[in-house]
Amino acid sequence: MVSPLFIIAAPLGTAFFISLFSKEKQRLAFLITLAAMLLMSLVSLHWVFTYLTSGPVDYYTAGTLPPFSINFRMALPEACLILLINLTGLFSTLFLKNSLLRMGRLSMAVLLIDIMSLSGIVLTRDVFNLFVFLELMAISTGGLVLLSEDNRAPAAGLKYLIVSQLVTILLLIGIIFAYHATGTLNIDGLTVASLTHSTGGKLAFFLILIAVIAEVKPFPANGWALDIYESAHPSFSVIFSVASSSAVLFATAKILSIAGPEWLPIASNVGIITFLAANLFALSQTNDRRLLGYSSLGQSGLVLAIIGQQDILGDHYLYVAGGILLAHAVAKAGLFWMSGIIKGRELTDWTTIQGHPFLIFSFATFIALLIGLPPFPAFYAKWELIHSLAGAGRFPLLAMILLGTLLEVGYLFRWFGIILKRKPDGPGVLQKKRHRKRMVIAATTAVGWGMGYLWGTLSPLGHLFHATPLLFALSFLLLDWLPARIKNSLAIAGLVGYFALQYAGYNPMQLIFASVILIGGAVILLAGFDNTGRRIGFYPATVLMFAGLIQLIEARTSFDFFAAWEILTVGSYYLILRGKQSEPHALSYILFSLGGAFLILTGFSLAAQGGYQIELQMLGTVPQSVAPWVFLFLALGFMTKTAAIGLHIWLPGAHAEAETDVSPMVSGILLKAGLYGLMLLLMTMGKQQLYGVELTHMLLWIGALSALLGNLLAIFQEDAKRLLAYSSIGQMGYALFGLALMNHLGWLMAMMFVINHYIYKSMLFLSIGGVARRTGTKEMYRMGGLLKLMPLSFIAVLIGIIAVSGVPPLSGFGGRWIFYNAIMTSEYRLPIAVLFLAGPIAFLYLFRLIHTIFLGQLKDEHRRIQEAPFWLIVPQMIFVALLMGVALVPGVALRRVDHYIGQFFPNEGGGLNWSGMTISSDFGYWNPVAIMVVVGVMFATLLAWLLFVNRQAQVVKQFNIVYAAERPYRPETTHFAWNFYAPYRKALGFLTQPLVTRFWQTVTDLLHAASDLFRRIYTGNGQVYAIHLLAFVVMVYLYSKGL
Amino acid sequence: MKKELEKRTVTGPDGQTFEVEPLIDYYCEAHPTVQPPAYSKIIENLFNWARSESIWILGFGTGCGAIEMRPLMTPRFDAYRYGIQWRPTPRQANLLIISGYLSVKTLKRVIRSYEQMQSPKYVIGLGSCTINGGMYWDSYNTIKRLDDYLPVDLYIVGCMPRPEALLEGFNTLKRMIRAGNAEGANTYAANFDWYKTNQKRVIHDWDMPDYNW
């Protein structure tokens, strides 16, 4: 085995060696540097494997035992960090080739020494030696900043030197007094000598700790780091962000190990404040590297906070900290390197990677790594972290971590949206023909996925890569070069095939959801055959969403459930983002979704009671002290997905701007995920009271208000798809209401809504999408009179609106009938009144939908349009047939569910009687077949009569109308469509004030204002930065006095 | 011709351009045809009786005579007693009363309204002006003889005729309908070209289809 001292000696020797070369031999020097880096990486890889099984080993110098000489300690974490540092060095060297050659061999020597010093920081067990390596790091950092072509870089270097002077002073004073107090400089020796037990020792320890923490770039003493990030060569930023940060974080952990757990809160608090502040300030950044810098600071802060939590993390400490640290490392390395191949420095300049699917994929991978989305390490790590925090009752920290992450989600996904959706300024800003650099990025991406796999393997909770649906989805990434139609067939086959394999094992409720997801998804996917070409990126996202959905249905533990939840969120986000104008909407979607996901995470972690997961079926056994809170968090989280009022503002845009065949998926199917969650929650936890408030009662109100306001907002929309989107809010309100009724029929009604809403909303979105595609607009008043041109679409919409409005004889009526029966036994009557109002209002927007599009006056420019494409019509006709089927024989789908639900309400009868054709309850009865037949016969008879008496009607054209003895001027002025319900707006418009939108807008505005205001503390003046550091030290000192 | 009725070139949403000719694309071009009575005499008689007992008047006042119609709705005359009602839309009306002088501008609207009524339909000329122009016999912008432009079933003379005269006129019309003599709509269809020629002679800016369905 190679001694770790090699990692010090080899680069030093190489550095001294290459400085011997003459100027002409730069290339040789570069090759030698590269070779050294490669060798060191290989050796460190070897170490990783060596120490995988063995425990820590100490290496001594000077032939003397510590504490009298300096020693190194090597164990698995150290080995991993060394590998990380050296790999970063290796790739950066590759990436830096041109700059290194320009700056000459000395710069290579400095780079080598930098990497060496970082390894030293990790390995050494002597505080003074640590100081030496820290100084080496600081000085070499100061030098490497110069690799940048940016003229501002030297100033940044000087700022760092100024700050590091201050750090040096503190550290040295601390070290000497620590030595004085204990008589040793060895870290283990200091621990044994219980440094922190004496007053002087405590102070000395404080100074050492604060000095090391200062190198972690804590808020507010981190302005200098930002300036370095912004001006340095991106590849050096990689080293600075990844390797340096990791090393000093490790050093902090080492120093903290000297003292007892009572010092951990310093790390936690400094870390979390840094995390929050950095992420907040990042919100108003437009410079890419500075943004990445802020993000790096935040991530370091997070790891620091985790280091402060090692007392509760126990065995999982390394798994958690490592997961987040490594994920950040890989992601940040990748992002900084990417910034190296992009010329502009504004976030919007990154639009040049449009058209490079691989780069986009890499970028997506990196932000997923950073945020901790499955299947990446930080996901597992955050899950365990949050569970530990909840288990230990550290809720403020938990909240702040999630809040900070949400801020991070905000700016990273906004950036992603900008990259994909903004128009690039001009072509060719991307640096061309840099295969070397692209290889580095590709390798980083691969490492990211590899780590995801590794963390899954290590996870005690389950391996996400072992789930067939996810693998199926990921396989589409590899197949993305195939034509869209082949991929479409594959996806459909996959969905149907999976259903065929699995359905036998589902319970009736799961079966309903699974059919909606898999079979329903397959039907909607039929519309995908309309696309020619390759449709890059669509299928991975779509199948990912479906994979998440079906895994959600199948999940048995909270971990599986949450992983599935995030997978489906991510998949649907990418889908939604594909829409033309969807940038802001996709962003608010992901923000609300992940915000909701974090609430769910909180809920689960509370429920787990210190464990790392909980069986979903066991949710009911959560102790009464936390149960209401679990309920509250989970319910809120699920309601972000069902877009309950107050949390709904993402939905209209997201659904309306999505592509034609995406809208039905995200509306008809995706919303059901939230319902499934709620259903699960209510099934397991039942009624909960918080401060005497019945939470299901609150849900009732939320459901009713969602129904009312969703419908009310829908009637004032001019955009057809937006109208449908608001209608979804209303419909989900109904379903939520049904669930919250907490009785048998209420749940049955919710299940009926699951089926019905899927069918008619998918159908309507497809029809309207087809119309919008043909007419080139989504605004209804620009359409009109399309009935004659698009009769099939019209039929679909007609059937759809009859079904939605609940008018017999179609299937919507069944839902209403069950609803009335369900509320008969409800304890709460006031919310019902609200819901009663919502019902007829649905009628308004539905009529408007069909009237302003298909009826009224056909416009000049639409006179030649054709029926929607064949493949859009096919699923619509299937839906029509389905609706008829459900209307005639609802029992096929519902009878078993009815029975299944019955077992949750053993004490009340409540179920329906399905015998014969008539469906009856305790209160009433209903015979769908009879209704259909009666209505059909009546209708046919009357029509026959009309045809008889009116057999020779003259067919006239659209302007042949009675127009007060005049004639119409143009179709546009004759089509009454815009602001269709003006009187209604006068009467009830006050209810549609965008209060919720304004609320969230204010929240984001405040955040941005705060971000913009407070980031001004980073004045750019090096002296001010030093004062910040001083202030930071004094503040932490005052804080630690209180410990 | 008005600009909005001229041919125009339009670009569709998918980029194709085509021409729209409003008079063809937006209006039905068919001409009226003579409508035969019901195939059975008994039924036709029944219908005629019903038509005579249910006369729905289009509320369209063309001239000063319109004021003489309002009293018919009041308790003093109460025309509803005779099955006479007013409808706001020509589609549902059977009887068009030209109440007084008819300017050329109004004639255009009257023709439209008349053509939009469903047959069988009846026209009553109210007052002298509809017969020979009355006191406006030499006016430059009123028509002199309503009969040239629309098939008038009945004239009620006077300047102005009293409501009582109107009631008497309705009774006369009822008798005509019952006798099967009020076939103005068919007359109009049979002599369509003649009527159109007359109409277009006075209406110089003819900007409507030949027959307003």
Next chain:
Amino acid sequence: MQQFEWIQIPYSLLTLFIVLNFGLLLNALMAKIAARVGRRRGIPIYQNYIDLIKNYGLRTSITHGIMFYLGPVFRLAGGVGLLLFVPTLYGSEMFSNLSFAGDLILALYFVFFGALGMALGAGESGHPHAAIGVSRGLSQMTMAELPFALAVFSVALQYDTLTISEIVKAQQGSLFHWTLFTNPLAVAAAMLSFLGSMMRPPFDVVLAPQEIPIGPPTEYHSSYLALMQTNRMIFPIAKIVIIMNLFFGGATNWPIFFAKVFLIYLFAVFVGVVFPRFRVEQSIRWFLIWAVPLGVLAIVLV
């Protein structure tokens, strides 16, 4: 609840026939009553028959398209269906019609069937006034229906059933068993709502005859209009039958039926001749302020 038998078809047709004739006469009678308020004699009592025959007998008609054609069919099917889904006479096998198909909820929701079809037909006529009328009508309807729905629900809660015949059954025995006396709040709410659904003043701005020439049906004529007139004769009565059954003890024989329907109808006419017209937003507010609270109280207090 009973099962279907073929004999119910002629029985139902008989009900339809009786109600149609009753409707034709009753509407004329109401028109005469309204005329008497204006000191006119008004139309002859048989005028509706003549109008109907005339409209069926007109020689020409036009059509704007398929939905325009189907609109009146929807309308009349809605009216007839509403009538037939509700038992007309309590305790009579013969006149319980097709009520085996569904309960009160079916009737409540079937009301919209005709309205929807009519609105679609009117929409296809391409006439802006028709669309304006529909807009007004639907707007007003949403709020007018709310107190009614609340009252119905209150009654259903009160009798713990959604079956109409059960509700009627519970009101038999004495005048004071009527919902009118056992649940006056619900009845008040329902009757106010009833005013809004009868298209009479003050809630008839939907049909404003000269402003938007009678709104939705502005393009309808001839046999279309005849179908709609037929519905106009049946539909109010069907609606009144529900009200009668729910709130006024139902009817066990035809004379009582005629009397109750007449009186309930008279209430709307009475209000109609006394009050002027509301604008749509005014009527919405009126229902919201006066009728809805009654309905809410009714379901809370029941």
Next chain:
Amino acid sequence: MVLVVLAAGFMLILLGLYGALIHRNILHMIVSFSVADTGVNLVLIAVGYMPGRTAPILDSNVSVADAVERIIDPVPQALVLTAIVIGVGVTALMLAYAYRLYQTKGTLDISKFTELKW
């Protein structure tokens, strides 16, 4: 005695820092930091000092046997050497940067180098 030296060292540090944080001229700052460094070194030395003892060098005066009783702590001496050298290095580097910055802007006022901020 030792306390006095310690106090002097601390005073030097504070004075140096005050200068470094108040003066805008980069050269002044560098000099101030040197002062502070000196203070640190003084503190380092002072901590290792023990009254009445001699330097940790074994020669004719101090034999191996009684070294434990006679010499002062050698470790701070070693440390201070390292600290001094590192201080020199950093100071040299800062001077170089100052020179470089002066070349770009013709000023040594640190508040003028704020293109990177926020």
Next chain:
Amino acid sequence: MTKRIFVFGMLIGLGAIFIDLLLSYTPDSALNQTARYYAERTATDLGAANIVAAVIVTYRGLDTLGEVTVLFLTAAILVMVLYRDHGIGINKIPNRFLPPTGEMLGTGSRLLVPLILLMGVYLFANGHLTPGGGFQGGAIIASAVLLLLLTNPNQTFNLQLFSLTESISGIGFVVIGVLGMFFAGGFLDNRIFPIGQLGELFSAGAIPVIYTLIGLKVGAEFSSILVHLSEEKEES
């Protein structure tokens, strides 16, 4: 002004920490365990008379390696800072006017430089025996260069030589350190050579060798730093 007050306040805070330290400080009356170990074992184990030198070169040799590296880094970065091909916006500073050197300084320097060099060499060669050592010696050697520069600021030096000395002695240091891993107890163990007799010049194993290398290296580095800081011409 606010800044002054703020800085003042913060320094008072820092001062408070220092005062706390001061107040809690009690001077040792006896050597602590580490110092005791060094005092007792240095002579026998390492054979070095100068315990500080033993600590610097062997016990804490890694620190010293780091120190040397710091100087190397500084020198290297200095070259990078001062001689990189400057971008746009860099103002060339006009050559200073240099007054002629005084007679005394010129003559004195000629006399002193060899003596100073000798002194430096003596110091690092005897570092393991007497006060002094590689750093001190190197610094003194560099002071000779400084003197020459003061005498004639435009004096040219063979930077190549500096650099060569620097690198070779650096490599030597590392190699000796590594040899320790193979032939003695560990990295930088001085006992790869015989430790000899305490107090002899050739004793204490590798300490004098290392100190010599350090002396050369430090001298070369300091000299090159000085030269670089004084020169304005492009890199040779």
